Structures are given as C-alpha cells and as structure tokens.
Amino acid sequence: MMLQFPIPYEDELLHSLLARFGIRSGNISKRAILMDIFGTDSFTACLELQPGISNIVSNLPVSSTISTNQLILHNSMYLFYTAFRDEEQAHAIYESMLDEHGRDLHNAIGLMSSAIKPHTHFQYCVLCNQLDMERHGEYYWRRIHQIPGVRICIKHGIWLSESSVLMRERTKYAFIAPTQDHCSDHSVQEIADKELLSQYSCIVNNIEKLLNFKYPHRPMDWFHKHYINQLMRKGYASNKGRTDYKRLRAEFVDFYGVELLEILQSSANGDSSWLKLIFQKHRKGFHPIRHLLVMQFLGLTLEEVFNSDPSEIDGHESKTSLPKREIMKKTMTEEYRRQAKRERREVWLQMRNDYPHHGRLELRKLNPKVYAWLYLYDREFLMDHMPEKLPPKAGTTRHDWEKRDLEVLEKVAEIAEQLMSEGGKPRRITLERIQEIIGSKCLMPKHLKKMPRTRTFLEQVVEDAEAFQKRRVLWAIGELKSNDESLTLNQIKIKAGVSNVKHIIEEFEFNSVY
Numbered sequence: 001m002m003l004q005f006p007i008p009y010e011d012e013l014l015h016s017l018l019a020r021f022g023i024r025s026g027n028i029s030k031r032a033i034l035m036d037i038f039g040t041d042s043f044t045a046c047l048e049l050q051p052g053i054s055n056i057v058s059n060l061p062v063s064s065t066i067s068t069n070q071l072i073l074h075n076s077m078y079l080f081y082t083a084f085r086d087e088e089q090a091h092a093i094y095e096s097m098l099d100e101h102g103r104d105l106h107n108a109i110g111l112m113s114s115a116i117k118p119h120t121h122f123q124y125c126v127l128c129n130q131l132d133m134e135r136h137g138e139y140y141w142r143r144i145h146q147i148p149g150v151r152i153c154i155k156h157g158i159w160l161s162e163s164s165v166l167m168r169e170r171t172k173y174a175f176i177a178p179t180q181d182h183c184s185d186h187s188v189q190e191i192a193d194k195e196l197l198s199q200y201s202c203i204v205n206n207i208e209k210l211l212n213f214k215y216p217h218r219p220m221d222w223f224h225k226h227y228i229n230q231l232m233r234k235g236y237a238s239n240k241g242r243t244d245y246k247r248l249r250a251e252f253v254d255f256y257g258v259e260l261l262e263i264l265q266s267s268a269n270g271d272s273s274w275l276k277l278i279f280q281k282h283r284k285g286f287h288p289i290r291h292l293l294v295m296q297f298l299g300l301t302l303e304e305v306f307n308s309d310p311s312e313i314d315g316h317e318s319k320t321s322l323p324k325r326e327i328m329k330k331t332m333t334e335e336y337r338r339q340a341k342r343e344r345r346e347v348w349l350q351m352r353n354d355y356p357h358h359g360r361l362e363l364r365k366l367n368p369k370v371y372a373w374l375y376l377y378d379r380e381f382l383m384d385h386m387p388e389k390l391p392p393k394a395g396t397t398r399h400d401w402e403k404r405d406l407e408v409l410e411k412v413a414e415i416a417e418q419l420m421s422e423g424g425k426p427r428r429i430t431l432e433r434i435q436e437i438i439g440s441k442c443l444m445p446k447h448l449k450k451m452p453r454t455r456t457f458l459e460q461v462v463e464d465a466e467a468f469q470k471r472r473v474l475w476a477i478g479e480l481k482s483n484d485e486s487l488t489l490n491q492i493k494i495k496a497g498v499s500n501v502k503h504i505i506e507e508f509e510f511n512s513v514y
C-alpha cells in the first residue's frame with residue numbers, strides 16, 4: 001500500500017511521480033520501493049509507456065482518486081505515441097500498459113529503432129524549475145520536455161537544459177526525481193534565431209496538443225489521403241498524383257530551415273528520404289513528429305486532419321482544383337517568363353520598401369506566392385534582395401528591453417500559473433486580467449512589441465472564447481466525476497455553462513472510450 005503517494009503535478013511524467021513517492025516512502029531499497037508500487041519486484045521499465053499501471057492503482061489507498069486511465073492519458077506519453085495509430089493498435093498498447101507483464105513497449109512502438117532517437121538524459125527548463133521550486137518546493141520531470149526532438153520550452157521560449165540523469169540505463173530499476181544537483185545548470189539559454197523559434201514553437205504546440213487531447217484514431221491511409229489532397233491543392237502534385245518532389249523538398253527545407261530539421265532529426269536528404277516515403281501509399285507508421293512537420297508545412301491543422309468527414313478526403317478532388325502551376329508551367333514561354341519575373345521582382349522590391357523592418361519570415365508570409373515563385377525561378381535575385389538574417393537592432397535601449405522582457409515574462413508566467421490553478425469555476429484568462437494583476441501598463445501593445453518572449457508567452461496563455469469553453473467543459477467533467485454525479489451531456493452543459501458541449505466533447509473525446 002502506498003500511503004504517501006503524491007498528487008501528480010501538471011504534465012508530470014509517471015517516472016517522476018513514482019520517484020517522488022520513493023522519496024516520501026523513506027525506503028532506501030530500490031526493490032522495496034518496486035514492491036510497494038507494483039506489488040512485485042519484477043517489472044518492465046518503459047519511461048514513455050510504463051506497463052503495470054493496474055498494479056500501481058490497486059496499491060493506492062482506497063481514498064485515492066487516481067485512476068489507471070488518468071495515469072495513462074495524463075502521465076505517460078500514450079496519447080502522443082498512439083495519435084497516428086489505428087484504434088486496434090492503440091487499444092493493444094493501452095492493454096499492455098495496464099498489464100504487469102506488459103510487452104516491451106519500447107519495441108512495440110519502434111521507439112528504439114525509430115529514426116528519431118530519444119534524449120539520452122532527462123531535460124528541464126531553467127525557468128520552469130525556478131517556478132516549481134517556488135510553488136512546490138521541489139522539481140519534477142515534465143512529459144513534454146522528454147519527448148524526442150523537443151529541446152525548447154514553449155512556455156518560456158528558451159532552450160532546455162540537459163540534466164545529469166540518464167533516461168535509460170540507470171533508470172532500469174530506479175525512479176530518479178530531479179534535484180538541484182541533477183539540474184545544476186541555471187543559465188537561461190535564449191533562442192537567438194526568431195524564425196526558428198516561431199516554427200519550432202508551432203511544432204511543439206502541436207506535440208503538446210497530441211499529448212493532452214484524445215483525437216479519434218485513424219488508419220495510416222487516412223493521413224495519406226489528406227496529404228495527397230493537400231499536395232494537389234498546393235500545386236506540388238498533379239491531379240493524377242504525380243508529385244514534384246524536388247520542389248517539394250526545396251520548399252520544405254526552406255520553410256523550416258536546415259537547423260530546425262536537424263534538431264528534429266528529420267533532414268530530408270536523398271531519394272529515399274522520409275519526406276518522399278510519407279506521401280506513398282501503404283507505408284507503415286511514421287514518427288508523430290514527422291506527421292506534424294508535414295501537416296504544418298502543408299497548412300493543415302490537427303483538427304482538420306483528425307476530425308474531417310471521410311467523404312471530404314475520399315478522392316473527390318474536383319477538377320477545378322487542378323493546380324494552376326501545372327498549367328502555367330506548360331504555357332510558360334520565354335517572353336512570358338521574362339514578364340513574370342519583372343512583375344514579381346517589382347512586387348518583392350515594393351514589399352521591401354513598404355516594410356523595411358520585416359524579417360524574412362514576415363515577408364514570406366506577406367506574399368507566399370511571390371516568394372515561392374522567386375525562390376523557384378529567380379533565386380539569385382531573391383537572395384540578393386532578402387533582409388539580413390536577423391539584423392542586430394542598433395540602439396542603446398535594446399539591452400534594457402531584453403532584461404525587462406525577462407522580468408515581465410517571469411511575472412506574467414507566475415500570474416498565468418496562478419490563474420490556471422485557481423479553484424472553483426474557471427474564469428477566462430485575458431490580457432486585461434493579467435494586466436490588472438501586474439498593476440502597471442507594461443503589457444500595452446507598443447511595449448509588447450519590444451518584448452518578444454512575453455508576447456509569445458501571452459499568445460499561448462490568453463484564451464479565446466473557444467479555448468475558454470473547452471477548459472470549462474474539462475473542468476465540469478472533472479467536477480461531476482469527483483462528485484460521482486452522472487456524466488450526461490445535459491449535466492455537463494449546465495455545470496460548464498456552455499451550450500455546444502457535444503461538439504467540444506466529440507472533438508476531443510475527453511472522456512476516454514476505454
């Protein structure tokens with residue numbers, strides 16, 4: 001029986017929770033701790049998808065409200081690793097996690113053989129750690145920071161640091177919680193390349209969504225159809241499905257930048273690169289990160305892909321969506337090309353003139369078509385007329401603003417944490433509320449312009465109407481559950497004060513079907 005079992009922190013990895021239990025139990029024998037937790041000292045270690053969850057829950061005190069479902073969905077990486085698997089596979093993994101003799105899930109999900117290698121050591125964010133120490137008096141391992149390829153904290157927009165705790169070998173029979181000694185690097189490592197930060201944050205945001213929401217399971221074929229349809233819409237593939245991989249690859253690499261693709265272990269080099277394979281039929285699974293890379297590049301959101309109607313994607317591409325590029329290519333005579341070049345150069349120079357302070361990414365967003373055209377057919381001109389990569393801003397106040405940005409960010413992050421963890425019925429998190437608590441006018445738009453970290457952070461925490469509705473529905477479900485009330489749509493509706501509850505629940509299937 002585990003009497004001192006701790007309450008999980010937000011996004012805490014099960015490994016961390018069990019480690020904190022080990023410390024509280026006062027037991028120094030690793031085997032005795034395993035006995036307490038699993039009721040047996042034979043166990044299979046899998047940091048991402050720990051088996052033996054049923055044993056853990058059966059060893060909790062009767063009064064504990066922690067369920068197997070909760071541990072699997074909120075404290076393991078189950079939702080992330082099964083997001084792109086079909087119902088049957090996902091269910092089998094879920095069952096294995098419940099079972100004390102669960103399969104070696106490392107192999108089941110191809111973790112070790114995957115092209116995207118897991119971290120060797122646990123990762124942590126210096127600023128998150130600071131906040132945790134202030135709020136809880138201890139550190140813990142967050143799930144999101146241990147996902148392969150994740151090396152930034154999107155909450156704080158800084159690089160993660162590497163702890164001295166190995167994620168595998170040493171953790172085979174022992175659960176290790178982070179300590180000051182393990183996380184001795186306190187330096188805040190900023191991300192200088194803002195384009196990289198922006199693209200990277202979108203990817204990690206989606207990873208976070210996959211970790212936290214239960215999207216409907218779809219077969220691989222489902223994603224394939226979505227991708228091919230979008231390739232056609234965007235003019236990378238003809239309506240017969242012939243794909244211009246050369247252009248696709250060039251624009252893909254340009255979109256993310258070589259550095260980010262390397263960080264995500266997803267450089268798309270060579271003829272048999274994953275970027276080509278993922279668009280081919282009947283391929284086996286790909287790492288979720290690679291799906292996210294493709295989706296973001298093609299302009300598809302998770303909601304669009306997972307929640308679409310089967311008839312929308314079933315090969316009914318209308319003839320009218322025949323890519324204009326294909327037509328243009330055929331009819332592009334020398335003269336036409338010269339004129340097209342002239343026109344596009346003019347547009348580009350005009351944009352440079354109108355927006356002298358815009359960076360590369362911003363200009364590209366402003367007119368993606370012209371950018372893509374020049375990139376393909378007039379690259380030399382484009383490179384000669386690009387803004388400097390990250391021009392260092394001159395002026396004496398830049399340093400002060402950087403310092404101010406960090407200070408304000410810290411305050412804002414603290415306030416946001418407080419607001420998120422407020423008891424009772426949720427109140428919407430708005431810029432005005434945060435501003436009010438801070439008390440000064442430091443969040444005015446003209447100030448925020450100079451504080452990119454605070455601005456990015458605010459964009460993530462401030463809730464629009466939809467996000468707020470979702471949080472209320474989640475809260476209502478939690479309340480009803482903990483009061484043992486029945487979970488009907490009507491009850492949730494009344495409790496949450498949201499009318500379109502059904503739609504929200506369907507979208508996320510908060511309530512696991514298992």
Ligand SMILES: [Zn+2]
Pocket residue numbers: 125126127128129153154155156
């Ligand atoms: Zn952080």
